[in-house]
Amino acid sequence: MASHGVRGRSGGRPTLEEVAARAGVGRGTVSRVINGSPRVSDATRAAVEAAVAELGYVPNTAARALAANRTDAIALVVPEPETRFFAEPYFSDMLKGVGSELSETEMQLLLIFAGSDRERERLAQYLAAHRVDGVLLVSVHADDPLPDLLTQLEIPAVISGPRSAAEPLASVDSDNYGGARSAVEHLLSRGRGHIAHITGHLAVYGAQRRVDGYRDALREAGHEVDEGLIEPGDFTEEGGRRAMAELLRRRPDVDAVFAASDVTAAGASQILRETGRRIPDDVALVGYDDSAIARHMEPPLTSVRQPIEEMGRAMIDLLLTEIADRRPAASRGLERHQVVLATELVERRSS
Amino acid sequence: MASHGVRGRSGGRPTLEEVAARAGVGRGTVSRVINGSPRVSDATRAAVEAAVAELGYVPNTAARALAANRTDAIALVVPEPETRFFAEPYFSDMLKGVGSELSETEMQLLLIFAGSDRERERLAQYLAAHRVDGVLLVSVHADDPLPDLLTQLEIPAVISGPRSAAEPLASVDSDNYGGARSAVEHLLSRGRGHIAHITGHLAVYGAQRRVDGYRDALREAGHEVDEGLIEPGDFTEEGGRRAMAELLRRRPDVDAVFAASDVTAAGASQILRETGRRIPDDVALVGYDDSAIARHMEPPLTSVRQPIEEMGRAMIDLLLTEIADRRPAASRGLERHQVVLATELVERRSS
DNA sequence: ATCACTTGTGGGAGCGCTCCCACACTACCT
DNA sequence: AGGTAGTGTGGGAGCGCTCCCACAAGTGAT
Numbered sequence: 001m002a003s004h005g006v007r008g009r010s011g012g013r014p015t016l017e018e019v020a021a022r023a024g025v026g027r028g029t030v031s032r033v034i035n036g037s038p039r040v041s042d043a044t045r046a047a048v049e050a051a052v053a054e055l056g057y058v059p060n061t062a063a064r065a066l067a068a069n070r071t072d073a074i075a076l077v078v079p080e081p082e083t084r085f086f087a088e089p090y091f092s093d094m095l096k097g098v099g100s101e102l103s104e105t106e107m108q109l110l111l112i113f114a115g116s117d118r119e120r121e122r123l124a125q126y127l128a129a130h131r132v133d134g135v136l137l138v139s140v141h142a143d144d145p146l147p148d149l150l151t152q153l154e155i156p157a158v159i160s161g162p163r164s165a166a167e168p169l170a171s172v173d174s175d176n177y178g179g180a181r182s183a184v185e186h187l188l189s190r191g192r193g194h195i196a197h198i199t200g201h202l203a204v205y206g207a208q209r210r211v212d213g214y215r216d217a218l219r220e221a222g223h224e225v226d227e228g229l230i231e232p233g234d235f236t237e238e239g240g241r242r243a244m245a246e247l248l249r250r251r252p253d254v255d256a257v258f259a260a261s262d263v264t265a266a267g268a269s270q271i272l273r274e275t276g277r278r279i280p281d282d283v284a285l286v287g288y289d290d291s292a293i294a295r296h297m298e299p300p301l302t303s304v305r306q307p308i309e310e311m312g313r314a315m316i317d318l319l320l321t322e323i324a325d326r327r328p329a330a331s332r333g334l335e336r337h338q339v340v341l342a343t344e345l346v347e348r349r350s351s
Numbered sequence: 352m353a354s355h356g357v358r359g360r361s362g363g364r365p366t367l368e369e370v371a372a373r374a375g376v377g378r379g380t381v382s383r384v385i386n387g388s389p390r391v392s393d394a395t396r397a398a399v400e401a402a403v404a405e406l407g408y409v410p411n412t413a414a415r416a417l418a419a420n421r422t423d424a425i426a427l428v429v430p431e432p433e434t435r436f437f438a439e440p441y442f443s444d445m446l447k448g449v450g451s452e453l454s455e456t457e458m459q460l461l462l463i464f465a466g467s468d469r470e471r472e473r474l475a476q477y478l479a480a481h482r483v484d485g486v487l488l489v490s491v492h493a494d495d496p497l498p499d500l501l502t503q504l505e506i507p508a509v510i511s512g513p514r515s516a517a518e519p520l521a522s523v524d525s526d527n528y529g530g531a532r533s534a535v536e537h538l539l540s541r542g543r544g545h546i547a548h549i550t551g552h553l554a555v556y557g558a559q560r561r562v563d564g565y566r567d568a569l570r571e572a573g574h575e576v577d578e579g580l581i582e583p584g585d586f587t588e589e590g591g592r593r594a595m596a597e598l599l600r601r602r603p604d605v606d607a608v609f610a611a612s613d614v615t616a617a618g619a620s621q622i623l624r625e626t627g628r629r630i631p632d633d634v635a636l637v638g639y640d641d642s643a644i645a646r647h648m649e650p651p652l653t654s655v656r657q658p659i660e661e662m663g664r665a666m667i668d669l670l671l672t673e674i675a676d677r678r679p680a681a682s683r684g685l686e687r688h689q690v691v692l693a694t695e696l697v698e699r700r701s702s
Numbered sequence: 703a704t705c706a707c708t709t710g711t712g713g714g715a716g717c718g719c720t721c722c723c724a725c726a727c728t729a730c731c732t
Numbered sequence: 733a734g735g736t737a738g739t740g741t742g743g744g745a746g747c748g749c750t751c752c753c754a755c756a757a758g759t760g761a762t
Contacts, residue, residue: 013481015718026742031720041740058479062422063718065413066747082447092437099433103469108477111462118454126459129409130364366748377712382750392710414748417717 014055023051034059073108074134074319077123079144081115089292090308094138094160097312105320107133114146127153134319136160137169142203156322158315162338164205170322170337172314174306176206179343180213183258183286183304186345188221192256192284196229198243198268200260200288207235210260210288229254233264240267248275255283256351262287262294262303269297269350284351299349307341314339365406374402385410424459425485425670428474430495432466440642441659445489445511448663456671458484465497478504485670487511488520493554507673509666513689515556521673521688523665525657527557530694531564534609534637534655537696539572543607543635547580549594549619551611551639558586561611561639580605584615591618599626606634607702613638613645613654620648620701635702650700658692665690 020030025044032040033048040048051057065071076098078085085091095111102109110132114123127135127149134156137146142163150157151168162171180197187195197214200207215225231247233239240259244267247254259265265287269279277283279299287294290305318337371381376395383391384399391399402408416422427449429436436442446462453460461483465474478486478500485507488497493514501508502519513522531548538546548565551558566576582598584590591610595618598605610616616638620630628634630650638645641656669688 016720017718020742027719028721028742029740032741035720039740044740056479058476060417060718061480061482062413062416063747064720066411066417066749067718067720069720069747071413082443082450086437086440086443089437092433096433099464103473108461108482110459113450122454125409128407129412131412131459367750368748371712378749379712379751380710383711386750390710395710411748414717415750417719418748418750420717420750 013060014057015060016057019048019051019055019057022055023047071131071133072106073110073132074102074136074316074323075110075112075126075132076136076138077112077114077146078138079114079120079140079146082113085113090289091138093308094312097309098136098316099312100309101313101316107320120146124149127155130155134158134323136315136319142205156319156325158319158322160311160315161204161206167205167338170318172311172318172339172341173206174311174341174343176209176343177213177216179288179304179306179345180210180258181217182343182345183288183302184214184217185221186302186347187256187258187284187286187351188217188223190256190280190284190351193223194226194229194251194254195256195258196231196247196251196254198231198233198240198247198257198259198264200264201234202232204235207260214258226251233260235261235264237263237267240264241271242267244268244271256285257283258286260288262289262291262297262301264288265301265303265350266293266297269301280349280351286345286351290346294346294348297350302348302351303346305344305346307343310341314341364411365408366411367408370399370402370406370408373406374399422482422484423457424461424483425453425487425667425674426461426463426477426483427487427489428463428465428497429489430465430471430491430497433464436464441640442489444659445663448660449487449667450663451660452664452667458671471497475500478506481506485509485674487666487670493556507670507677509670509673511662511666512555512557518556518689521669523662523669523690523692524557525659525662525692525694527560527694528564528567530639530655530657530696531561531609532568533694533696534639534653535565535568536572537653537698538607538609538635538637538702539568539574541607541631541635541702544574545577545580545602545605546607546609547582547598547602547605549582549584549591549598549608549610549615551615552585553583555586558611565609577602584611586612586615588614588618591615592622593618595619595622607636608634609637611639613640613642613648613652615639616652616654616701617644617648620652631700631702637696637702641697645697645699648701653699653702654697656695656697658694661692665692 016027016030020027023030025048029040029044030048033045061072076095078091098109112123114120135150137157137159140147140159140161140163147157147159147163147169158170158172159167160171161173184195195218197211199211202208211230218225228250231243233243240263244257248271257268259268265285269285272279272283279285285301287301287303290303294301294303318339321337367378367381371378374381376399380391380395381399384396412423427446429442449460463474465471486501488508488510491498491510491512491514498508498510498514498520509521509523510518511522512524535546546569548562550562553559562581569576579601582594584594591614595608599622608619610619616636620636623630623634630636636652638652638654641654645652645654669690
């Protein structure tokens with residue numbers, strides 16, 4: 001921490017000009033040193049750095065933002081009320097990844113909640129005022145207007161979980177397709193022959209990809225896909241209960257279930273238990289997310305884990321690139337930026 | 352949301368100047384309208400507002416910050432790693448209060464974690480650059496250099512939980528003294544005669560106040576304070592176990608324990624159970640914080656609740672006043688701003 | 703009619719930077 | 733010697749506001 005001769009003659013903070021005067025150079029040169037330009041001689045740079053240290057100079061961000069038309073800040077926008085944000089470890093992990101990657105830079109991270117209409121209104125104003133250089137969007141619903149607003153405002157943005165195969169925004173996602181495949185392949189290897197799938201909310205692209213993975217895994221193992229074994233859910237516990245009950249009614253011989261989320265799996269397990277089925281003896285169960293609930297279920301739930309912290313890091317990387325390019329991916333045409341990270345099957349006693 | 356003729360002729364965002372031209376007035380007048388000055392005639396104001404709407408004008412924050420020397424942003428600084436932040440409902444509640452109070456204003460809230468040394472270093476830079484108009488400091492340790500840094504930089508700040516009776520910063524706190532009294536009085540009313548107190552970390556001022564409350568409640572009820580019944584803890588579960596074991600060794604006839612936190616109470620209850628004592632039959636137990644753990648203990652824990660959300664609101668109120676006054680409380684001498692909010696005893700089955 | 707305010711308004715100056723053009727100087731070719 | 737790069741540097745212009753002074757016009761007392 002610079003602790004030298006703070007507070008210049010005027011009592012205010014020292015300016016670039018004052019540093020320049022002290023170092024006996026021009027304003028431009030100090031600016032170059034501050035911004036790490038290579039076009040400065042070593043001697044001059046040393047002199048400027050000394051002056052900076054002596055005066056305790058800290059650049060004025062507002063002036064810089066005004067002159068350079070950038071803010072050195074990015075926003076992590078959470079389109080959920082605070083409550084959910086704190087409840088789900090997803091966000092905490094994401095934030096950890098984002099924070100660690102960002103600590104390498106001078107960028108400032110803002111956390112913005114946009115759960116209520118009022119908050120969304122404020123956010124719109126905020127974005128319109130271009131108070132951030134870029135936006136990280138997590139947990140966006142398919143019909144959310146936010147992504148389009150960002151495109152329209154030409155603000156670089158990265159979305160976690162693309163809304164479709166043709167997502168115009170840069171995106172980071174885990175391999176939903178591969179994750180689903182690994183879950184099904186695992187169940188097949190355990191000798192299960194009637195594997196059902198309780199899907200996620202199918203308006204969510206990732207949920208569709210999990211269905212694709214489920215289908216392909218079965219097909220490639222030489223099984224025919226029985227559409228009656230695919231029951232739509234919505235990622236919720238209640239949806240899991242409903243879907244499981246329906247599955248048992250339609251296909252009583254089901255001996256394995258791959259659920260699109262751990263919460264869904266929890267709902268399914270309740271129904272299985274209520275109908276006298278043992279897990280995994282009668283019906284094996286695999287979830288998705290590897291959340292806390294998976295570890296605490298009885299029996300502990302086999303689940304597909306997503307590398308959330310790493311996803312956060314990847315989002316920052318993408319976003320910083322976008323910002324450096326100064327144009328959103330949307331306007332770059334084909335050259336879309338998408339990152340897909342591998343998942344990992346965490347085996348526990350439910351399968 | 353203003354959705355009118357966005358994007359002026361130049362393709363960039365419209366400026367004050369352009370709004371002024373369009374409304375047929377001067378720059379100053381537009382500025383006055385934007386900032387709600389009363390010194391504008393109704394007709395002019397209407398004309399300007401129309402121009403603003405037509406152009407979709409949004410003020411440039413950087414320019415405003417530069418010219419007016421303010422940022423319209425305040426920081427909530429959490430001197431803890433993210434993990435603890437998410438783990439404890441304290442922060443979530445605090446954030447809710449802060450957010451709701453702030454939504455009345457144009458102020459932007461930044462959440463800054465300063466858990467690691469590296470993060471603290473960044474924070475120091477951040478504050479030195481005066482990138483916020485004020486700071487909210489929660490959960491500060493007595494020896495933390497942050498408050499002094501803020502005073503030195505002359506940045507308005509409000510601290511939750513003063514560090515001493517002579518805290519120079521504006522502060523908001525719950526009534527630790529009264530809360531402790533209510534706990535002890537409650538135990539007395541239940542006919543307990545040997546009430547012990549496991550303290551919090553005594554470097555924390557609030558913990559000292561709780562001891563004071565404990566002492567005075569006993570004294571005023573005509574009991575002599577047995578110093579042997581006061582055992583120092585540190586707010587942790589392990590501390591609670593250690594202290595409880597020590598108390599039982601020293602004063603085996605203890606029939607009630609007032610613990611300085613719910614977590615401490617949880618630790619104490621383990622020891623009580625292990626030594627064959629029933630709660631509340633043999634030993635009554637009262638905690639502090641009314642956190643989730645209190646509701647989930649067996650038996651559910653009687654606990655002193657602090658109005659955390661309200662504290663958040665009060666902190667914002669104080670801070671906005673400080674900012675309006677443009678001087679930190681420290682330099683205003685005697686006229687210190689301290690708010691103390693009442694606690695509430697939540698009775699459950701442990702007492 | 704004069705003076706003294708008050709009210710509303712325009713616009714200059716300046717906030718502290720970045721960007722970029724101009725220029726001095728050096729180095730190395732022809 | 734003249735040309736042609738490159739390298740380092742100074743400083744003007746300008747980013748979009750706010751602040752404040754100047755001033756016109758109106759109001760009411762003397």
